Amino acid sequence: MPGFPEAQPLEGLIGGLLIGLAAAIMLLGNGRIAGVSGMTARTLGLTKGVPWSIASLFVLGLILGAGVHLIFVGPIEATFAPGWGWLVAGGLITGFGTRMGSGCTSGHGVCGMSRLSPRSLIATGTFIGAGMVTVALVNAFGGGW
Amino acid sequence: MRAFLSLVSGAVFGLGLAISGMMNPARVRGFLDILGDWDPTLAFVMGGALVVMAIAWRVQKAMHTPVVCEEFHLPGTQLIDGKLIGGAALFGIGWGLAGLCPGPAVASLASNFVPAAIFVAAMVAGMVLFRVTER
Numbered sequence: 537m538p539g540f541p542e543a544q545p546l547e548g549l550i551g552g553l554l555i556g557l558a559a560a561i562m563l564l565g566n567g568r569i570a571g572v573s574g575m576t577a578r579t580l581g582l583t584k585g586v587p588w589s590i591a592s593l594f595v596l597g598l599i600l601g602a603g604v605h606l607i608f609v610g611p612i613e614a615t616f617a618p619g620w621g622w623l624v625a626g627g628l629i630t631g632f633g634t635r636m637g638s639g640c641t642s643g644h645g646v647c648g649m650s651r652l653s654p655r656s657l658i659a660t661g662t663f664i665g666a667g668m669v670t671v672a673l674v675n676a677f678g679g680g681w
Numbered sequence: 682m683r684a685f686l687s688l689v690s691g692a693v694f695g696l697g698l699a700i701s702g703m704m705n706p707a708r709v710r711g712f713l714d715i716l717g718d719w720d721p722t723l724a725f726v727m728g729g730a731l732v733v734m735a736i737a738w739r740v741q742k743a744m745h746t747p748v749v750c751e752e753f754h755l756p757g758t759q760l761i762d763g764k765l766i767g768g769a770a771l772f773g774i775g776w777g778l779a780g781l782c783p784g785p786a787v788a789s790l791a792s793n794f795v796p797a798a799i800f801v802a803a804m805v806a807g808m809v810l811f812r813v814t815e816r
Contacts, residue, residue: 540721542711544702548722551701552729558694559730560737565686567747567754570694572784577808585754589684595787597691602791604692605699612699614789615707616796617779626779627786627800629771631807634783637768638756641782642694644769645727648756650734658761659769666773667713674777675717681707 559646566590571643572598573634582635618681637663682749695788701726704789706780713777775807 537543562570568586577583578591605612617623634640637659639648644663648656674680702708702722711720746752776782781789781800789797 537721540719542708542718542720543722543725544708545722545725548701548703548725549729551697551699551703552726552731553733554693554697554700555726556730556733556737558690558692558697559734560740561686561690561693563734563737563741563747564744565690565748565750566683567750567752569755570690572694572782572787573808576783576787576805580805580808582808582812587683590687593684593687594691594694597688597693598695598698598784598788599791600688601692601695601697602699602704602788604696606792609700612704612789612792613702614705614793616793617706620796620799622779623781623796623800624803626775626777626781627803628807628810629775629778630781630783630786630800631775631804631809632811633768633771633773633775633807634804635768635808635811637765637770637772640772640784641776642784646730646734650731651738653756655756655759655761655765659765662766662769663773663776664713666770667777668715668773670774670777671710671713672716675714680714680717681710 555642555646556650559642562594563647569643569647570594571639571647573631573640574638574643577635622681633663686749694784695791697730698785698788699792704785704792706785708780709782709785710777710780713780 559570575591644656644659712723
């Protein structure tokens with residue numbers, strides 16, 4: 537992509553269409569929001585609402601879907617943060633924040649924004665903004681990776 | 682049937698995440714790095730997903746019930762409060778630190794088990810912590 541040598545717009549678009557299709561299957565088939573943080577919390581018994589079978593099989597499906605890619609498409613490129621400190625800190629805050637804010641990139645970002653839900657539009661703007669500020673601060677203090 | 686559809690939905694979601702590049706924390710971090718070498722890929726992923734779901738919501742409005750369940754269970758609250766904004770801001774900080782959000786983190790248990798499991802375990806601990814403090 538001109539100006540952005542690292543970008544993968546085509547892969548991104550295809551993947552995005554599949555993510556939208558997945559959320560549409562959950563919405564039109566089961567009448568539920570395909571929100572990963574909520575489904576994960578429900579699977580572990582931390583919330584009520586969604587039937588456990590729907591939540592747990594959705595979460596299992598996420599792992600299987602990545603496995604399908606590994607078997608039939610190829611390896612999944614990934615560079616993780618250097619050291620477990622980033623993962624632990626990021627994970628803790630993500631878990632707390634997604635429950636407190638009732639959703640993450642899938643529930644608020646994909647499902648809520650496409651419904652033009654004011655709550656989701658504000659939540660998504662907030663977490664993208666907070667993420668950008670965080671990355672800028674980490675870089676400014678020399679912690680970039 | 683509804684259990685099967687859940688599994689299919691999750692699997693299509695996971696495959697989509699894998700194809701999109703969003704299971705690469707460095708790439709997600711690149712999207713958030715607007716002052717550095719910005720990587721716009723995440724915007725294409727979100728755009729593709731939003732187009733399909735915008736259509737799905739129009740279809741949903743014309744339906745009385747979902748295909749395999751008795752009724753729609755959709756969030757009805759309109760409340761915009763400190764909990765929503767504070768929670769979203771915290772999530773954004775965590776997202777920026779590790780380059781992972783819940784979907785790619787869970788899906789990465791299939792491809793990069795050790796770092797994914799560390800993040801997911803910490804995420805679950807954070808969820809438990811919220812549940813404890815909520816009371």
